[in-house]
Amino acid sequence: MTHSSLLVVGSVALDDIDGPFGRHPDILGGSASFAATAASFFTLGKGAVKLLAVVGDDFPAAHVEFLQGRGVELSGLERVKGKTFRWSGRYSDDLTARATLDTQLGVFAGFQPKLGDAHRACDFLFLGNIDPTLQIGVLEQCRRPKLVACDTIQLWIEHKPDELRRMLGRVDLLIVNDEEARMIAGVHNVVKAATAIRALGPKGVVVKRGDSGAVLFYEGGVFAAPAYPLEEVRDPTGAGDTFAGGFMGYLTRAGDVTPDSIKHAMIYGSVLASYCVEDFSLDRMRTLQLKEIAQRYRAFYELTHFEHIAL
């Protein structure tokens, strides 16, 4: 039996994070780093997760080695002359708000995703929050994946609304936070927003709500995954991308997109995100074990499970 593969396209970045747990400069970040790493815990077979991104010649070899160590296939990680994409942000003391202090696109400004044969043949595709024009470019190079999921951000919702709509018309699933869902649909109520977005193309919409969990709206109805109640969150950066990566990684392992698999993917995505925020950058992923993932999945089950009884 051939195992399924997942292509993750997005940013690989160097972050500078400030907040109640101190300043952490020059740490590994970027949507593709978080998503590919989270997915790598689920996929079967080395190289089943393929990453497509660009970094500059300042990108530390240690980060490349970390991703390789997770079994992520890096033939699509272009290294070009110039600076790696850098983002710096500061969180409020209670971690509920964050401000972007600086963004330096660097070599990311010229990113043009070029897919190799193995990329084009991927069974599952996750398009991180890059320019929708680039997302469409990736879609045009791909053969038909079993499921295409995408993310987007305020920048593209505001400045590339037409391209975003064209892109949404070609994907199966949109994974965004609640504010992004509201902005895309132009309506405050999240249920109405999800309905409006599904009318644009995606069969499903996952609305990420931070410490309120994630909700999936799809043809089968609605499915809610809670957030895991954590005693300490150190760094929320990358939680959403980690959710998406865990979600897609689980689907890639399952090899199908049945409603049951999608629900399990919602929970496994939540499990990975709950670990991600326990430490800075991808540091918690460095020590995370499959056994811990299974334990927390069980904890999610106990957190939500009740018997169906008649009154």
Add this chain to the structure above:
Amino acid sequence: MTHSSLLVVGSVALDDIDGPFGRHPDILGGSASFAATAASFFTLGKGAVKLLAVVGDDFPAAHVEFLQGRGVELSGLERVKGKTFRWSGRYSDDLTARATLDTQLGVFAGFQPKLGDAHRACDFLFLGNIDPTLQIGVLEQCRRPKLVACDTIQLWIEHKPDELRRMLGRVDLLIVNDEEARMIAGVHNVVKAATAIRALGPKGVVVKRGDSGAVLFYEGGVFAAPAYPLEEVRDPTGAGDTFAGGFMGYLTRAGDVTPDSIKHAMIYGSVLASYCVEDFSLDRMRTLQLKEIAQRYRAFYELTHFEHIAL
């Protein structure tokens, strides 16, 4: 077999609510009105829900008739000379924020709960968000209920912290919103706040989070009930008290406080709250049917249920 009884102590008020769906003056409100009405859907036997509160001589007979029609036992609804407690508030357009415009305590300022024999013998007791000194007064008059739950508000947390702590030392369950839990414990993280509150006395803490659902922290661990994804919310007033009333009403029906019953109570409380916000005041409760409660309980089950699988 004798059915269990529930005593609800709190406020019965006249509200004036303004918001995106227009102004609604002189409508029935108050913590005890919402909680007793929600509970009345579950209890077996007329008069199983007993209400203890005070109103002025301006309180409309129609509201008394509504509560009586729901089978609520009203021998403890004192009617004294003066004005009924009045609260007026205005919601933001997206219903996420509300401002209190005016509070007139009226006869509520002199409220001294006096329990009759049937009240003292109650099996379950819900203490709405009145002055903790009065809550303690009720506890001192009661024989030993199977479960005592209480609510409180910012006013008492700030101005009667010692009385609040004494009261918390004598109850089984605290049902508050997340901001109140944080204020009582003096810590932002809700998990830590619940642990700190449980160290003050209550075996369990339910943290209500509005459209993010409710979370129970208890000796058995944590249980999360999502909020039902509604397309339209008209008036959130009373949702928390309705949750508490549905919760306590279900326990009163079950007649026990096993972990399973507590979980079912969390869901039934959420079901009732989800209906409450669909209309102003207690208006949705006027038409609500047991069949609809059962349907939405089923919807909550489908919203959260997934199989436990091994990776």
